[in-house]
Amino acid sequence: MKALICIGHVPDTTSKIKFTDNDTKFDTADIKYIIGPYEELALTRLLDLRDAGTDMHITTVTVGTQETEPTIRKALAMGADDAVRVNAEASDNLFIAKQIAEVFKNGDYDIIITGKESIDYNGGQLEGMIAEFLNLPSVSGASKFDIEGDKILLEQEIEGGTLKLEASFPFVVSAGKGFCPEPEPRIPNMRGIMTARKKPLQVVEPVDQDAVTEIIKYHLPEPKPACKMIDPDNVEELVRLLHEEAKVI
Amino acid sequence: MAILIYTQNYDGKFKKSVFELVTYGAAVAKELGTEVTAVTTGKLDTETLKELGKYGAEKIITITNEELNDFSAQAYAYAIEQVAKKINADLIIFGNNPYGRAIAPRLSVKLNAGLAAGVTALPSSVSPFTVKKRVFSGKAFADVVIKSETKIITLNQNSYKVEENPVDISTEEFTAEIPEGAYAVKPIETVKSSGKMSVTDAEILVSGGRGLKGPENWGMIEEMAEILGAGTSCSRPVSDLDWRPHEEHVGQTGKVVAPNLYIAIGISGAIQHLAGVNGSKVMVVINTDPEAPFFEAADYGIIGDAFEVVPKLNEAFKKFKAEN
Known part of the structure; x- marks a missing residue:
């Protein structure tokens, strides 16, 4: 089986977010980049399935400039076989989805896996868009993922319960929490890092797709007034404040 | 249009x-x-x-x-x-x-x-x-x-x-x-959750963290939720330890919630947890550690032992509900 997994290059979850150019650009100074947490979860799951005996070739795909290559190399060091980078600035989701759909068409892949959402622009739209470009079935935010022969067994959290699903290849899925049941972080060892340097990383140019959205300005949340501290021996005061001041009870 | x-x-x-x-x-x-x-x-x-x-x-x-x-x-x-x-x-x-x-x-x-x-x-x-x-x-x-x-x-x-x-x-x-x-995607079955309010629907959430020491101590959390007509949620370590079901996990990798009132008990407020709850209108934090980062994000805070504060607070909420 050939899997195509989308690897996002996103700011570390603990990053302090700042903007420049009159709040129109994300300030990348001092930012450490990581593989998107959901994508790392998905990659870990694929590697676990492969270790458990599923025959699988894992290709990563990233839409981004050359700056994203250290993140791609990390995915290769974790155990992916090869990588494709679409040489373009990742901005509009429809544009990104179109590029990934194109990479899928140009290879003989059986499945595309994305993360449930990117933690930077929090789109959560890619898997549906890619699937629609390719006219393939999809499931978003799968909380369980298994492969049994030519069947894919999935679970999805829906409002009020869990839905168990079955699908077949070719297929598109985005990984949510639970996708990898016991995620052991795969920290690349020296050998992994060395081999990753030699694994193929193909760079392709983007295909045309108009960007239909544009971020024109960023805002940081309004600073919160300082936390009001309440004496633990006077909890009635908290109840009063929640009722009279905050008006939430 | x-x-x-x-x-x-x-x-x-x-x-x-x-x-x-x-x-x-x-x-x-x-x-x-x-x-x-x-x-x-x-x-x-x-x-x-x-x-x-x-x-x-x-x-x-x-x-x-x-x-x-x-x-x-x-x-x-x-x-x-x-x-x-x-x-x-x-x-x-x-x-x-x-x-x-x-x-x-x-x-x-x-x-x-x-x-x-x-x-x-x-x-x-x-x-x-x-x-x-x-x-x-x-x-x-x-x-x-x-x-x-x-x-x-x-x-x-x-x-x-x-x-x-x-x-x-x-x-x-x-x-x-x-x-x-x-x-092409075939549903096999739907497993309904406990029938409790889902964390994303709740207008008030009472949330417990590792500070509560074990699943046996959730009685007072559920009691508070019942008094307030609230849902219950938890932090990631709590769901990873299986003290509470995964559907209760709120945070960056769990569910993202935005209730009117979020009461965090025994949760320190790691940045990944805050990412899932910072849309809440009002946040209350009860924690023994005055240095817990959650106090910086919260609107109201009590520094104290949950096992002493929460039962007292439950009594106060009960009294309030009886009068209002």
Whole structure:
């Protein structure tokens, strides 16, 4: 089986977010980049399935400039076989989805896996868009993922319960929490890092797709007034404040 | 300009989150001088449909195809596309929930429509169409311009106040043409959760962390939730340790919530946890550690031992509820 997994290059979850150019650009100074947490979860799951005996070739795909290559190399060091980078600035989701759909068409892949959402622009739209470009079935935010022969067994959290699903290849899925049941972080060892340097990383140019959205300005949340501290021996005061001041009870 | 709102029903009933979407859509319609059409699926009785009119939906289209009884994002996208074209919708609104997140991106491709996901407020401008959305896990917001002719947004739950705005409704049934291949994902079964309030629906959440030391100590958390009519949630370590079910985990990798009141007990407030709850209107933190980062994000704090503070607080809440 050939899997195509989308690897996002996103700011570390603990990053302090700042903007420049009159709040129109994300300030990348001092930012450490990581593989998107959901994508790392998905990659870990694929590697676990492969270790458990599923025959699988894992290709990563990233839409981004050359700056994203250290993140791609990390995915290769974790155990992916090869990588494709679409040489373009990742901005509009429809544009990104179109590029990934194109990479899928140009290879003989059986499945595309994305993360449930990117933690930077929090789109959560890619898997549906890619699937629609390719006219393939999809499931978003799968909380369980298994492969049994030519069947894919999935679970999805829906409002009020869990839905168990079955699908077949070719297929598109985005990984949510639970996708990898016991995620052991795969920290690349020296050998992994060395081999990753030699694994193929193909760079392709983007295909045309108009960007239909544009971020024109960023805002940081309004600073919160300082936390009001309440004496633990006077909890009635908290109840009063929640009722009279905050008006939430 | 015409506005189409996807109003999901659960076994023939609408939830408050749908009324929020309709209220929001009606407010945008007023700005644009147009009307609101709601679209739903299945067979609903007129009384239920009238509820949508109470919040400002003038026209309600029900897609009657029985195939839609099972959810398939592909099939739903076909059906809603046909309705959108029929009414010449320029703006299509979904809730930012599992269904909206599955259907909206597909519709975006079908209609070459720009999609802004996770919108938190009314458009700041209708021309160019500009909306505010959460980015960087709530650490910032962005103004997004949608440049395409047709526009799609998904609205974050609890970001707009539900208000009645009664109008007369007209209803219409619609049969969509859905190609066979649109059901390639087969549902096997649905496992219903405990029947408790889901964390994303709750207006008040009482949340416990590792500071509670073990699952046997959740009685006082559940008691508080019961007194306040709240839901219960938990931090990631608690769900990883299986002290509480995974569906209660809120945070960056769990569910993202935005209740009116979030009470965090024994949760230190790691940045990943805050990313899932920082949309809450009011946050209360009870923690023994005065250095816990949660105090910086909270509105009200008590430094103290949960095992002493929570029972006292429960008594105070009970007394308050009895009097109000």
